[in-house]
Amino acid sequence: MPEFLYIHIPFCIKKCIYCDFLSFPYDESLARKYIDALCMELILKKDSAKALKTIYIGGGTPSVLPEENLIQLFRCLRDNFKFFPIEITVEANPGTISESNIITLLYLGVNRISIGVQSFNDDELKTLGRIHTSEEAAKSISIIKEAGIRNFSIDLIYGIPGQTLETWEETLSKAISLSPTHISSYELTPEKGTPLYGMIKSKNIQMPDEGLVIDMYNYAIDYLVSNGYEHYEISNFALPGFRCIHNLNYWDWGEYIGAGAGAHSFIRGYRSRNTDDISRYIEDLNKNIIPEIESVEIKCEDAIKEFIFLGLRKTEGISIMKTEELGLNIPDACKELIDEGYVKVSDNYLSLTRKGLVISNTIIVRLFEKLRL
Amino acid sequence: MSKNIRNFSIIAHIDHGKSTLADRLLEYTGALSEREMMEQVLDSMDLERERGITIKAHSVRLNYKSDDGNDYILNLIDTPGHVDFSYEVSRSLASCEGALLVVDASQGVEAQTLANAYLAVEHNLEIIPVINKIDLPAADPAKTKDQIEDAIGIDCTEAILASAKEGIGTKEILEAIVKKIPSPKGGDEKPLKALLFDSWFDNYQGVIVLVRVFDGKVMPGKKIKLMAAGNVFEVSQVGTFTPKMQQTDELASGEVGYIIAGIKSVHDTKIGDTITDADIPAAEPCPGYKDIKPMVFCGFYPTIPHQYENLRDALNKLRLNDSSFSYEPETSLALGFGFRCGFLGLLHMEIIQERLEREFDLSLLSTAPTVVYRVTNAKGEVSHIENPALLSEKYEMIEEPFVIVTILVPKDYIGPILDLCQEKRGTQRSFTFIGKDRIKIEYELPLNEILWDFYDRLKSLSKGYASMDYDFLGYRESDLVKLNILLNGEIVDALSLIVHKDKAYYKGRQLTEKLREIIPRQMYEVVIQAAIGSKVIARESVRALRKDVLAKCYGGDITRKRKLLEKQKEGKKRMKQVGRVELPQEAFLAVLKVK
Numbered sequence: 001m002p003e004f005l006y007i008h009i010p011f012c013i014k015k016c017i018y019c020d021f022l023s024f025p026y027d028e029s030l031a032r033k034y035i036d037a038l039c040m041e042l043i044l045k046k047d048s049a050k051a052l053k054t055i056y057i058g059g060g061t062p063s064v065l066p067e068e069n070l071i072q073l074f075r076c077l078r079d080n081f082k083f084f085p086i087e088i089t090v091e092a093n094p095g096t097i098s099e100s101n102i103i104t105l106l107y108l109g110v111n112r113i114s115i116g117v118q119s120f121n122d123d124e125l126k127t128l129g130r131i132h133t134s135e136e137a138a139k140s141i142s143i144i145k146e147a148g149i150r151n152f153s154i155d156l157i158y159g160i161p162g163q164t165l166e167t168w169e170e171t172l173s174k175a176i177s178l179s180p181t182h183i184s185s186y187e188l189t190p191e192k193g194t195p196l197y198g199m200i201k202s203k204n205i206q207m208p209d210e211g212l213v214i215d216m217y218n219y220a221i222d223y224l225v226s227n228g229y230e231h232y233e234i235s236n237f238a239l240p241g242f243r244c245i246h247n248l249n250y251w252d253w254g255e256y257i258g259a260g261a262g263a264h265s266f267i268r269g270y271r272s273r274n275t276d277d278i279s280r281y282i283e284d285l286n287k288n289i290i291p292e293i294e295s296v297e298i299k300c301e302d303a304i305k306e307f308i309f310l311g312l313r314k315t316e317g318i319s320i321m322k323t324e325e326l327g328l329n330i331p332d333a334c335k336e337l338i339d340e341g342y343v344k345v346s347d348n349y350l351s352l353t354r355k356g357l358v359i360s361n362t363i364i365v366r367l368f369e370k371l372r373l
Numbered sequence: 374m375s376k377n378i379r380n381f382s383i384i385a386h387i388d389h390g391k392s393t394l395a396d397r398l399l400e401y402t403g404a405l406s407e408r409e410m411m412e413q414v415l416d417s418m419d420l421e422r423e424r425g426i427t428i429k430a431h432s433v434r435l436n437y438k439s440d441d442g443n444d445y446i447l448n449l450i451d452t453p454g455h456v457d458f459s460y461e462v463s464r465s466l467a468s469c470e471g472a473l474l475v476v477d478a479s480q481g482v483e484a485q486t487l488a489n490a491y492l493a494v495e496h497n498l499e500i501i502p503v504i505n506k507i508d509l510p511a512a513d514p515a516k517t518k519d520q521i522e523d524a525i526g527i528d529c530t531e532a533i534l535a536s537a538k539e540g541i542g543t544k545e546i547l548e549a550i551v552k553k554i555p556s557p558k559g560g561d562e563k564p565l566k567a568l569l570f571d572s573w574f575d576n577y578q579g580v581i582v583l584v585r586v587f588d589g590k591v592m593p594g595k596k597i598k599l600m601a602a603g604n605v606f607e608v609s610q611v612g613t614f615t616p617k618m619q620q621t622d623e624l625a626s627g628e629v630g631y632i633i634a635g636i637k638s639v640h641d642t643k644i645g646d647t648i649t650d651a652d653i654p655a656a657e658p659c660p661g662y663k664d665i666k667p668m669v670f671c672g673f674y675p676t677i678p679h680q681y682e683n684l685r686d687a688l689n690k691l692r693l694n695d696s697s698f699s700y701e702p703e704t705s706l707a708l709g710f711g712f713r714c715g716f717l718g719l720l721h722m723e724i725i726q727e728r729l730e731r732e733f734d735l736s737l738l739s740t741a742p743t744v745v746y747r748v749t750n751a752k753g754e755v756s757h758i759e760n761p762a763l764l765s766e767k768y769e770m771i772e773e774p775f776v777i778v779t780i781l782v783p784k785d786y787i788g789p790i791l792d793l794c795q796e797k798r799g800t801q802r803s804f805t806f807i808g809k810d811r812i813k814i815e816y817e818l819p820l821n822e823i824l825w826d827f828y829d830r831l832k833s834l835s836k837g838y839a840s841m842d843y844d845f846l847g848y849r850e851s852d853l854v855k856l857n858i859l860l861n862g863e864i865v866d867a868l869s870l871i872v873h874k875d876k877a878y879y880k881g882r883q884l885t886e887k888l889r890e891i892i893p894r895q896m897y898e899v900v901i902q903a904a905i906g907s908k909v910i911a912r913e914s915v916r917a918l919r920k921d922v923l924a925k926c927y928g929g930d931i932t933r934k935r936k937l938l939e940k941q942k943e944g945k946k947r948m949k950q951v952g953r954v955e956l957p958q959e960a961f962l963a964v965l966k967v968k
Contacts, residue, residue: 187924359921365942
C-alpha cells in the first residue's frame with residue numbers, strides 16, 4: 001500500500017506562459033468548494049494508504065489558499081491518515097508568501113517549502129510571465145528562513161528566451177547565496193497547448209540555441225556540485241541528506257496516492273488519474289464518487305520499461321541485481337553504450353554518464369531495443 | 374453456331390464507368406441474380422476494387438435473347454484500364470470483333486480513351502460509342518460526341534446515351550452489340566488456332582488460360598502447343614465463365630473460354646501466344662505476339678532482415694500469377710539482402726508492393742524506381758543496367774529508353790504543361806486541337822523523366838484535367854552520369870542514380886538538401902555528399918543530436934512520458950541502419966521528391 005500522498009491545488013493568480021500543469025485563476029468561492037471536494041476524496045481514499053511517509057502539496061500555487069482552507073485540508077489529513085512528519089512539502093510562489101501564511105504552514109506541520117523562483121533576472125521573469133520580481137523572490141525566501149524553515153527548495157529555469165550564460169550564472173550564484181537545501185533546475189520546455197508553444201510557432205519568440213542550453217545545463221551541474229550540492233536526478237540537486245523523498249519515490253517506481261483535480265495515482269500496478277474538469281471533480285465528490293477517469297494496468301513489459309527509464313533519471317542509476325530479478329541481462333545489452341561512454345556500471349549500479357544524460361531519451365530507447373522491450 | 378456469337382470489349386478511361394456498365398450487362402442478361410451480384414464483379418481483387426481499376430483481364434459469357442427473336446452468346450472480354458498494361462489491352466482487343474467505347478459525358482475524351490480507341494481501330498474492331506453518366510448535372514453529351522468524332526473519327530450519330538449507374542441505355546447497348554458487331558469468322562474444320570489473352574495460377578487446377586478460338590476446336594484430351602514458347606500440353610478441361618467457371622465439351626471457333634492443361638507456371642503461358650494443335654499445327658500464329666519485358670525496376674528489401682525468406686516466398690507466389698513481373702536476388706552494401714524487381718510501369722510496381730505488404734504482411738523498403746539503361750563498353754559489349762549502383766565508371770556509350778507521351782489537356786492549361794515537357798528533356802512531335810477547347814500534344818521523352826513526378830505534376834498543373842498515355846519508342850544515346858550519394862564518406866549504393874549530365878549539379882544539390890531534411894539527427898554528425906565519380910558536387914550535414922532529455926518527470930506524467938519513449942522507439946524501428954547512420958524509408962525515395 002502506498003505511503004506517499006500527492007495533493008493538487010489547481011489555482012494560481014496568473015498562469016505562466018510555459019505552464020502545462022492543471023491550474024485555474026484563483027477564485028475564493030471556487031477554492032472553498034474545491035477544498036470541500038478534496039477533503040471528501042481524501043476521506044474516500046483513506047483506507048488505501050499505509051501510514052504516510054510524505055505528503056506533497058503541489059499546484060498550481062498552494063500558497064494562494066487562504067489560511068482557513070489550509071487548516072481545513074490539514075485537519076482532514078490528521079483525521080483520516082496516519083502520518084509521521086518525515087517530509088511534508090508545500091509549493092509556494094513569491095508574491096503569495098507572507099509571514100502569516102508561512103507561520104500557518106509551519107504550525108500545520110509542513111517541514112519543507114518548494115519555492116518557484118525560476119530566475120533572479122527580472123527581464124527573464126517578465127518573459128516567463130511570472131508575477132514577481134527577483135527582489136520579491138529574495139524577500140519571500142527570507143520570510144521563510146526567518147519563520148525557521150531551513151529545509152526549502154528553489155526551482156530554477158534555464159533556456160529562457162533572451163537568457164545568457166552570464167545571467168544564468170548570476171541566477172545560480174544568487175540562489176546558493178540564499179542557502180537552500182535543494183535546487184531543481186529545469187530546462188524550459190515548450191509544451192503543446194501553452195502560450196509559449198504558440199509564440200514559438202508564430203515566431204514571436206525564439207528559443208535559445210541548443211548549444212547554449214547544453215552549456216547552461218553543464219554549468220549548473222559543475223557549479224552546484226562544487227558548492228556541495230549532490231546532483232541526484234537529471235534536474236535535481238540537494239545538500240547531503242536533503243533529497244526530496246517524495247519525488248525519489250516516483251523514480252524508484254514506488255506507489256503513491258494522488259488527490260485533487262488531474263491528480264495521478266499508482267496503486268497495485270494501476271496508474272489512474274482524476275478528471276481535469278474542476279466542476280465535474282466537485283460534482284462527483286459531492287455525490288461521494290471518486291472522479292477517476294482512467295485506470296490502466298501497467299503490465300509486465302511496460303513495468304520493466306518504467307522501472308528502467310524512471311530509475312535512470314537518478315544519477316545513482318538502477319540496481320543491476322534488481323534487473324537480474326526481472327530477467328534482464330543489462331551488462332550484455334549495455335556493452336556498446338558503455339564503450340561509447342553513454343552509460344557506466346559502478347558498484348553494481350547502471351547509470352547514465354554526463355554525456356548520456358543530455359540525450360537520455362535516445363540512450364534509453366536504444367537500451368529498450370537491446371533488451372527487446 | 375458462331376454467327377450467334379459476339380465478342381466484345383469495353384474501352385474507357387479510368388473512372389468513366391466501365392466496371393459499372395459491365396455489372397449492368399451481367400445483371401440485365403441474368404448472368405448473375407441480383408442476390409449474387411456484387412458491385413463490380415469483374416474486378417475481383419480487393420486492390421482492383423479499392424483503386425477502381427482493372428488489373429487483370431477476364432471474360433464473361435452472357436446469354437441474350439435479342440429483339441430479333443434469336444438467342445445470342447455475348448462474350449465480354451474485360452481489359453485492364455491502365456497504361457502500364459497496354460500490351461495486355463491489345464491482346465484482349467485482338468480477341469474481339471467489336472468494342473464499346475465508353476466516354477464520361479461530364480469529362481469528355483481522355484488520353485487513355487484515345488490510346489485504347491486507336492488500338493481498337495488498329496485491330497479493325499467495330500466501335501460502338503457509349504456516352505455514359507448522362508444523369509450527371511455536368512453531362513454534355515453533344516460536346517462529348519463532337520470530341521469523339523474529332524479525335525477518333527468515329528461517327529457518333531448513333532452513339533448510345535447511357536447511365537450505367539442508373540441502368541439507362543443497357544438494352545440499347547445489348548441490341549447494338551448484336552446488330553453492329555460482326556459475328557466471328559473462321560472455321561471449325563481448320564487447324565486449331567486460339568489466342569491466349571490471359572492466364573493465371575489456381576492453387577487446385579494449375580494454370581488456367583483464357584483464349585479466343587479463331588479456327589478449329591479444342592476439347593479435353595487434345596494435345597496443344599504454345600507456338601511461341603514451343604511447349605506441348607494435354608488439355609484436361611475446357612469451359613466458359615458465366616461468370617462462374619462452367620465446364621463445356623469443347624470450345625469451337627469464334628468462342629471465348631478457358632483451357633486447363635496441366636500447365637505448372639504462368640511463365641509458360643505468355644500473353645499473346647497462339648495455342649494450336651500439336652499434331653496439325655496452324656500455318657501461322659495470331660499476329661502481334663511480343664515478349665514483353667519489364668520497363669521499370671526497383672529494389673525491395675525487408676526492413677527486418679529475418680523477413681528475407683518470407684519476401685522471397687511471397688515474390689514467388691505473386692509471380693505465379695503475373696508473368697510480366699520479374700525478380701532477382703540482389704545485395705546492397707547499405708540494405709543487405711533483397712531483390713531487384715522489374716515491372717511494366719509505376720502502377721504495376723505500386724500494386725505489387727502493396728500486395729506484398731498487405732497479403733503477406735511484410736514490411737518493405739523500396740529503392741527509387743529506375744529504368745533499364747543500355748551500356749556499351751570499350752570492347753563493344755552491351756549490357757543492361759537495372760540498378761544504377763552497378764553502372765561502372767568507364768563505358769563507351771550509354772543509352773536510355775524513350776517513350777512517346779500523348780497528353781490531352783484543356784487549352785487553358787497548355788502553357789505550364791509545355792514547360793513541364795521541356796523541363797523533362799522532351800521533344801514535341803505534334804500539337805493538335807480536339808474540338809474547340811482541348812489540345813492533344815505528343816512529346817518524345819526519356820522514360821526516366823516521366824517515372825519521377827511527371828504524372829503528379831501534370832495533374833496538378835492542369836487541376837486534374839490533363840490525361841496521358843505513353844508508348845515505348847526505343848533506346849537512344851544520352852549524356853548520362855552516375856550520381857553517388859555518400860553518407861559520412863561511404864557510398865550508399867541504394868541511393869545512387871543515373872541522371873542527365875546537365876541536371877547532375879542541380880539534382881545533387883537538391884538531393885543532399887532533401888536528405889538533410891529527412892534524416893533525423895543522430896548521436897553522430899551525418900555528412901551527406903553528392904558526387905560524380907570522385908568529384909563531390911554538393912555537401913550538407915545533419916548535426917549530431919546533442920540534447921534529447923525530459924527535463925521533468927513526476928507522478929503525473931509517467932504514462933505520458935513512457936508513451937513518448939515508445940513513440941520514439943517505433944520511429945526508430947522503421948529506420949534502416951546503414952553503417953552507423955539510421956535512414957528512414959523516405960530517404961530512399963527522396964530522389965522522387967527532387968524536381
